Amino acid sequence: MAAAGCGGGKEIILATTTSTQDSGLLDELLPAFKQESGYKVKVIAVGSGEALAMADRGDADAVLAHAPSSEEELVDKGSVVNRQLVMHNDFVILGPADDPAGIKGVDSATEALTAIADKGSPFVSRGDDSGTDKLEKSLWKKAGLDPEGEGWYEQSGQGMGATLQIANQRGAYTISDRGTYLAQSENLDLEVLVEGDPVLLNVYHVMQVNPERFGRVNAEGGQAFVEFMVSEETQEIIRNFGVEEFGQPLFIPDAGKSESELGLD
């Protein structure tokens, strides 16, 4: 069986991130996908780095991630195809209510981070090469700072939920996607201090692992999933997801829009 993309049968492996899974969106969408297409999805939720590495090895059929620059590398390499914009949410900078670095309401994310560094206030990073982590590191770079090795800068090496807990316990600052924060906000004393800066946008794309390149990939299944994610019905579900529980949607659906519309390069 050497034909391209002949693996998997009625199952597909979806590589995605822990924060995506933790938001609960997939729990809502996947049963519908199963019913419509007949495909069962094995959701492997790992760090962004690992998810994309899986794609690069051909160990998954589809990927749902939010690390655009790394994803683009894979497209250039030819490891993934059919990459489509799905939705976005945003990141927020969280911190203790007493806000020792005084960043509340600041417009610029980089300004806020500079203030935190100057004050030497504790900051917890994910440090796990995930989408969130990559974004955070890019912001420090943009601010011209290198916090690694500083006493106030900690790296948890774990998922968003765990990292929030650590920050909560220590009364430290951290960056999180809004979705995870909303889902856990009941258990947290942290507050949203900085939001809205365009650099804090968290953009999700779905893509297929290239069946031409990796023989064992389930081409049909992968394709069905991509199409499903950008379909109108799915986009509608995304639009409403989280409203009931949190009063605001966790994601903004973007299928069909061009990249520039979102204010991205």
Place this chain on the structure above:
Amino acid sequence: MDLIWDGIREALRILGTGDYSLWEITLRSLFISGSAVAISLLIGTALGSVLAFNEFPGRNLAFAVVNTGMGLPPVVVGLLVAIMLWRSGPLGQLNLIYTPLAMIAAQTIIAAPIVTGFTAAALRSLSPRLRSQLYALGASRLQMLWLILWEAKLPLLAAVMAGFGAAVSEIGASIMVGGNLAGETRVLTTAVVLEVSRGEFAPAIALSIVLLALIFAVNLILTTVQQQEQRS
């Protein structure tokens, strides 16, 4: 502190009402770790008896390997098994990655050296002339092996308990080769990690209580059997 008390209260509620697919996860833990230990027992008694009874060149090396195997970090085993089973790996065409079978395989690799090592030690502690005596009574090799194992059943039971403890408590390998998929490869330990990462302490505590109860029950069996033996 409130967090913990709330957690415990909620946990007890979950336990009481059987919410949260708790039992499905528990049964799966039992099935996967139980299978791994059963296979380890077969491997362990076979290899353990060869190690204990047969002289062969490199025997000391073999003992060293088994002892190293006992201390093998489970997460390392998980990584190795995952690499083999990934589609990109040599055994990819078996499509075993992210299945309970893969988890059984990984847990067996973790538990087998433990059972083997304990078995070899237990058999060596028996009188060396016991084997001759049994052959002298007309035992075939298989009968002799069975009787010897029965004679050493207490330390063997301890070996099985140790193997089970290692298998059922491990996380790293289970997540890597199992993928922690709901309804398929999620077990007690991996579920706890998931719930904690989501900030859901109540289910995490509930799962932990079940896990502790399981391990306790299994050890209770051993202690009871031991006591019975002492008395007779």
Place this chain on the structure above:
Amino acid sequence: MSQAKLSIRDVRVRRRGVDILHVPHLDVLPGEVLAVIGPNGAGKTTLLMVLALLERPSQGQVLFEGQSVEGQELPLRRRMAVVLQEVLLLRRSVVDNVAMGLALRGVPSRERQKRALHWMERFGIAHLAHRGTRNLSGGEAQRASLARAFALEPEVLLLDEPFNGLDQPTREGLLEELAGVLAETGVTTVFVTHDRDEAARLAHRVAVLLGGRLRQVGPVAEVFAAPVDEEVAAFVGVETMVPARVVGDAGGLARLEVAGHAIEAVSRGPLAADVLVCLRPEDVVLALPDGLSTSSARNRLPGVVTRVVPAGVQVRVTVDCGFPLLAAITRQSLEELGLGVGVRVVASFKATAIHLIPRSGGH
């Protein structure tokens, strides 16, 4: 001559490059009791293990009823029973241990229990049937071991120093019982011991093993009375050994009938009807027929000198009194009395000098 039950041909057992056992030829005859005697380390246990098919010789053959045992070890082992020196019992009830051999041969449960209990009764330990084995005394354990072997109703019985480590009275009792059972069942038996009295009591033939080599094989009396060389002699302790019948026992003195003569021996307790009379050559005094008519020696037997063998300072003189009687005298005495083959003498010895070994059944 009936075909041997078990035979050894050209067997060598080599350990670390050294031959610890080398037996060119040994036959165990059906129905006989063969004792293998020798000092510790002589290789007796090794020989037994080879006969029991528990150890493979480095070289040579073992034959069962004339056929090589090659490839047949397990079924043949199941036709034999072995009692090892160390009694090893499993952690279960005594009767289950006694029935173990039967269980291994697939004998059904009820039959097993019956036979096990029968033999436990025979060896006097039936009351221990359902007890655990942990607190058995040495004697009880040994009886269990024997019962276990006999329950198999084997064609060949092999015993390795079965009475080692038991205290004297226990040993006596067990020896007695075993002698009885052996006589009753007539099972071909090989047993290993360093104690010549045991051998004398139980065996028809004796094989002397020294330094891994068989030095002499023959009927008991012959080996003990006429050892083939110095070393064997040193081990067996040359003596006159002759079967006798006890015809009376009164006042601490037993009256025995030997080859037509009446002799008296000090008796230290109740005696079986058949005994072996043992007499050390050093205790025999020779006189010419007309000398010594009164002395304290209660036994005086006339006979003829049949053999004179110098042995260092002494001379060993064999006198035929109707049975061969060995005397050890100095060379001077030999010359002074003018003794030589064919000379008539009177051999005398004290009642206290006689050493009696009970025998059951006529051998």
